Amino acid sequence: MVSRAHPHGDDDIRLLGDDSFEQSDEKDNLISFDDTSGLRHRGPSSSHKKPLSAARSVSPSSAQDSPKGPVVAVFVVVFDAKQGNRIEWSHTVDGSVDIGGVEYKALPSGAHTVSSDSLTFKIGSYYGVAYFRTETDKSSARGAVFRSCGLLGRRLEDIVGFRTVLQSELSQGKHSTGDYHVLEDLVGGRSDFVDNAFTPVMERVNKSEIELMHDNKIVRDFCTLLGADIFRLWKCVLLRKRILILGTPPFADLCHIAHLCSLIGNYDISSPLRPDYNLLLYVDLNDIDKLRQSKTFVACTSELIYQLKNDCYDVLIMKNQLHIQDPALQRTCLTSAMEKENFSELMHDYNLRSSIMHVDSGRFDATEFVGGYFTALNEKILSAFHAADCTAEQTIADSALEDLSLNPASDVPFLQALANMHCPSIRVQRQPLCPQCHLC
Structure with missing residues (x-):
């Protein structure tokens, strides 16, 4: 398993600026x-087929298809006023999981208009779920820091149950200490939040x-x-x-x-x-x-x-x-x-x-x-x-x-x-x- 800190973002970045998202009138919202x-x-x-919100169990065959558990990567993304969206920290099941581009999925255009939110997406052959929030920071150029915590998995229905875990980790401010052991344990099914069938415990609630x-x-x-x-x-x-x-x-x-x-x-x-x-x-x-x-x-x-x-x-x-x-x-x-x-x-x-x-x-x-x-x-x-x-x-x-x-x-x-x-x-x-x- 590979853990990485990402002190610098990619050169090719898209800024999450105030003019990158035009907020519609409330009556025009979807x-x-x-x-x-x-x-x-x-x-x-x-x-x-039940919706993703429905509780489900993983059959033995699907557990065998994913011997290391449903989560293959976890990450933390932050918006930097100078560098744009960048991956602050990540941990993958092995070096072959490419999470490039997740910094834009996990902090989408318009994220600055809401205090917190979550979303699901697909990147490469993996599905992803992320939770992001705006944190007040007077020392920041914008007076706030935009940060997102997320994970990738092989099947969407296997990972949506972890959304509560992501919200908890981000709300506790783990980024300030760099203590992401809870997220790391999600990779490979070594977490208390995953049962023996590799099913998110939160999903059964x-x-x-x-x-x-x-x-x-x-x-x-x-x-x-x-x-x-x-x-x-x-x-x-x-x-x-x-x-x-x-x-x-x-x-x-x-x-x-x-x-x-x-x-x-x-x-x-x-x-x-x-x-x-x-x-x-x-x-x-x-x-x-x-x-x-x-x-x-x-x-x-x-x-x-x-x-x-x-x-x-x-x-x-x-x-x-x-x-x-x-x-x-x-x-x-x-x-x-x-x-x-x-x-x-x-x-x-x-x-x-x-x-x-x-x-x-x-x-x-x-x-x-x-x-x-x-x-x-x-x-x-x-x-x-x-x-x-x-x-x-x-x-x-x-x-x-x-x-x-x-x-x-x-x-x-x-x-x-x-x-x-x-x-x-x-x-x-x-x-x-x-x-x-x-x-x-």
């Missing part, structure tokens, strides 16, 4: 913290009611503000488009929304095409070339320059609106009157289930609920593909689309595009569009 009514979910129940209520509000507001367009987003996710969420801090909220966007494309039913949507989470300016070259991803950012980088994404979610650039994709991913009705029912079911859980003193998880709703729809569609593939005609009649919660007139192009990805031999019958609205 998340609008108002008291709009929540939404609920409709559809057949289905087993689905349920979220507090306050945390769960906050996450539920994030999901509720995002869905409510998007409205029926959440079904257009759902179609874009299933078609594996490049989806970028542009917003302002809190960064934890942005990352939670990115996670939700990937969840709505989940399915557990057998298919040659697995639901791997390249979840990048937070991205910065150093990821521009990566996004251009990627065929599919779900990511979020606070870098406003991405508004001008149209070649970096297919779908942009900004200021509570969904922007699809390609006219052909716009026609493929329409929102019909039927889906507006579906969304109303979704909101009704959401509110009903939330109220029932509240009365029964249960815990309602909006992320799991909304993800489960779309997982059920996805599996219904894939089951229809499998059934059609077993027939001689290998055809899905347009009249069957309504049973799939799709519009028989306007959603044929979408269903055909999706069928081409999973079962290329299937053909979806088409009926003429309404000459008046081209939707119903």
Whole structure:
């Protein structure tokens, strides 16, 4: 294992200056913290992947895949008024773990606008989680010091449970003494915070009611503000488009929304095409070339320059609106009157289930609920593909689309595009569009 102190940053740095992040008006933020009514979910129940917040256990096979534990590197990043973002200290499982670039992920553009926050990201083949805070320091050129503490792991679900440990370490001011033995012990699974199955102990602790209520509000507001367009987003996710969420801090909220966007494309039913949507989470300016070259991803950012980088994404979610650039994709991913009705029912079911859980003193998880709703729809569609593939005609009649919660007139192009990805031999019958609205 290798520990390093980093007295100097790289020459190629990006300053976290006051003008590097333009804070939007509160009404333009991606998340609008108002008291709009929540939404609920409709559809057949289905087993689905739990959100990252859910407690999980590591199977013996996954433990064998990670014999040294889930954490491969820990680090502390600081912003220096002269040098910019730099790695102050790091410890890796071996010298082969490259953490270059983590100094920009762990202290993102706009970090100076919040007192503390956390975020998740992907760098190379590893996932990362970091917690940062602003510390008052009158001797500093800016009157404050921006510092972040984070770690890297092989799988995101294995490391998010350590967020509380990172927050504790940074809050205790360990940087002043250089005593990072708690962080060092996380690498290789030698920590009291890791059990024999390499599972973060903190991950087995349920979220507090306050945390769960906050996450539920994030999901509720995002869905409510998007409205029926959440079904257009759902179609874009299933078609594996490049989806970028542009917003302002809190960064934890942005990352939670990115996670939700990937969840709505989940399915557990057998298919040659697995639901791997390249979840990048937070991205910065150093990821521009990566996004251009990627065929599919779900990511979020606070870098406003991405508004001008149209070649970096297919779908942009900004200021509570969904922007699809390609006219052909716009026609493929329409929102019909039927889906507006579906969304109303979704909101009704959401509110009903939330109220029932509240009365029964249960815990309602909006992320799991909304993800489960779309997982059920996805599996219904894939089951229809499998059934059609077993027939001689290998055809899905347009009249069957309504049973799939799709519009028989306007959603044929979408269903055909999706069928081409999973079962290329299937053909979806088409009926003429309404000459008046081209939707119903």
